[in-house]
Amino acid sequence: MDYSKLTLSEEDALKAQIFTCWSVPIGLPFSEDLLVRVKLQLKPDGSIENLEMLDHVKMNTPGKEKFRTLADSVRRAIQLCNPLKVPTSGYERWKNMILNFDARDMLGG
Numbered sequence: 001m002d003y004s005k006l007t008l009s010e011e012d013a014l015k016a017q018i019f020t021c022w023s024v025p026i027g028l029p030f031s032e033d034l035l036v037r038v039k040l041q042l043k044p045d046g047s048i049e050n051l052e053m054l055d056h057v058k059m060n061t062p063g064k065e066k067f068r069t070l071a072d073s074v075r076r077a078i079q080l081c082n083p084l085k086v087p088t089s090g091y092e093r094w095k096n097m098i099l100n101f102d103a104r105d106m107l108g109g
Helices: 008-021 065-080 103-107
Strands: 035-042 048-053 096-102
Touching (some): 008 065
Antiparallel strands (some): 035 048
16 A cells, blocks of 8 residues: 655644644653554545554553553544544545654654
8 A cells, every 4th residue: 555645734734633632641751762653544534444553562562651651642632533634635645644643742852
């Protein structure tokens, strides 16, 4: 499958929607990798057909409980925002996408 043919502004608009639904967990260690990658398959109306966490190995690694908490918070945010407001045209471009969420961006770190 072909992923991420969104323009940067379209991707930013989608992430901005999800940010409004996202409550970042308190007490994240900024020294750690706080990047969560999510693969989404969307229907034409912007509802989520499939959501896959791409870092599931890291999520289940002992000692990475904070990362798992963060990843779960991203998943919840996406589900809360479902359906997403998507571009009115170009479904082939945005039906499959990979979005990166960095908690440091959200927290202004």
